[in-house]
Amino acid sequence: MIVPRHYKEMPQRYKLQGNRCKACGKVFLPPRLVCPCGSQDLEDYNLSWRGKILTFTIIRTPPVQFKYQKPYAVAVVELDGGGTIQCQVTDTPLEEVEIGKEVEIVFRKIFSEGEAGIHCYGYKCRVV
């Protein structure tokens, strides 16, 4: 179950492939078939790899598959050109993570899942 589940998400996790509503301009990751505005007219859109932190936290009590990474920061990032994502903040001292800081998106291993230890990759961000 695990491999097919992640496989489907690879375009989003590896390339930030989402879409944009042609009616209202809203950007989505993952892509949606229907925009909350009601339109079904959406076009493919690759989200920007730059943005800024809207809010964040430092996780000190993680789920079991992240236990060796603690403490780590997770942020909501608003990307330049539209769309918001949630991801870890990496390569940055925890005390330098702040609301409003500019970040760039980077490709990283996120965790290893299950007894087989399958590596799951995706995006994180770092303060620039």
Add this chain to the structure above:
Amino acid sequence: MRDVAVIGIGITKFGELWWQNLRELYVEAALKAIKDAGVDHLDSMYVGCMTSGLFCAQEHLASLMADYLGQRHIPAYRIESACASGGLAFRLGYIEVASGMSDIVLVGGVEKMLTGADATFALASAADQEYEAFHGNTFPGLYAMIARAHMAKYGTTREQMAAVAVKNHDNGSKNPNAQFPMKISKETVLNATPVADPLGLFDCSPVSDGAAAVILCPVDMAKKYTDTIIKVIGSGAATSTIALHQRDDITFLDAVHAAGKKAYEMAGLKPEDIDFAEVHDCFTIAEICCIEALGFCEVGQGGPFSEAGNTALDGKIPINTSGGLKSKGHPVGATGVAQIVELVEQLRGTAGERQVKNAKRGLAQNMGGSGGSSVVHILEVQ
């Protein structure tokens, strides 16, 4: 639509109940409710439960619970909407009686969380699995991000959030079923072990075992069972994005606002007409955001409003008289039904030391995930 009354309530102790399993918890609460109502049969049953699959590897709950309750062959339904499962089960039971389809309906909620399973992982399944949980975020983490944004936008302080925990423990100390019925100080909250900055351990509701149940019937029939008719006068439910980062405003619980609006409209009431409320304080910041979304104070003012004592037992609008999720405990599927149990206790005037004076109308607000679903009910004593 027929008018519907709550005629029976039952609740277990909340806490680390190692000696009781999932079905025993449920049946204890359900039997208490049946006895309290004095009914001799059930027409159907709703079971609110979030994730017995991840905690106990048990699904197919509705039949299991009906069988062990001695009610084989009745129709039974298991309802899931994360932590709002109990509230949503109550709404569906209410709709079934109001519609005329059934007369006597039991609505129960249950969660057995202390099973050795990773509770942080299980609860994270209420978030967007592929786009929130995948990145290592947790429920304390999601509410911490709401808190951080609320602090930045409105100037809310950790002291104001701590006031919520202190007040709820004060109330919980008067509730014999509470998991943590001890009073705490503001310093205890502020100096607690950090869980997800800026939230510490005492900003978080606990992991709990427990169950609660209520019996519903038409108001016309209720007179046969009780002299104190407690009527459901408002019911509203709403959904929103389950991924926090896709909300238009991270600090505003739009599903809570929408569910509350529907319930107020149905009852023909305004927030100031409510005498007391149980709201979904899974974290201290959640209570602040919920009272804002329900209109008990202005948006952005939940922090100072709470710190000033407006939400205390003797305040302008007593909030979480039961101790709330924070002190009473939060067996997630049971919580929405347990809120209704508290409303009925208050409206009957049997809440003991935590009784609100002249309690005529109470509101219960249950919430799933970081606000992806919410259910609001208003009850009135006739």
